[in-house]
Amino acid sequence: MDWGKGITLSLIVFGVIIISMVTICVKQDDLHLVTQNYYEEEIKYQDQIDKMVNAGQLDHEVLIYNNQSKIVDLHLPVGAKGTLHLFRPSDARLDQKITFEITDPAVNSVDVKSLKPGYWRVKLTWVENGVGYYKEEKINI
Structure with missing residues (x-):
């Protein structure tokens, strides 16, 4: 594998990790403010x-x-x-x-x-x- 493919693969893996972390954070429903107002x-x-x-x-x-x-x-x-x-x-x-x-x-x-x-x-x-x-x-x- 050459440098170009390695960099591309690294960016794709990084993007997948970021998207999965954002998805996990958005799906959490047990976050509560101390008060609504x-x-x-x-x-x-x-x-x-x-x-x-x-x-x-x-x-x-x-x-x-x-x-x-x-x-x-x-x-x-x-x-x-x-x-x-x-x-x-x-x-x-x-x-x-x-x-x-x-x-x-x-x-x-x-x-x-x-x-x-x-x-x-x-x-x-x-x-x-x-x-x-x-x-x-x-x-x-």
Whole structure:
């Protein structure tokens, strides 16, 4: 084989490899953005910062995860209402949002035994007496 055929064959092999890699990348369906409305949520981030500051000024812990019993306890007063977002960074299809309103202080826990084992972020957003709060915990189930 002479130089011309070797160079031509190398270019053809290179082209086939590039085309196959592009095809593999395009066919992947398990790629997920952290959020679908990334830019809109980025603009609202100052409100989020204010809610985190409000939660940091509380004198008690509002979100406690018990690793033994796999339960997330919410220590919120009666009248608080909001959303508990169970966020799985590696797979958005597993995310869950639970809307709540505390009417009985004895019933304020969420069982997370049914969730897939691994790394989760528990995001708690609530309103109490007209003031917004936000607390986030990282847990391993």
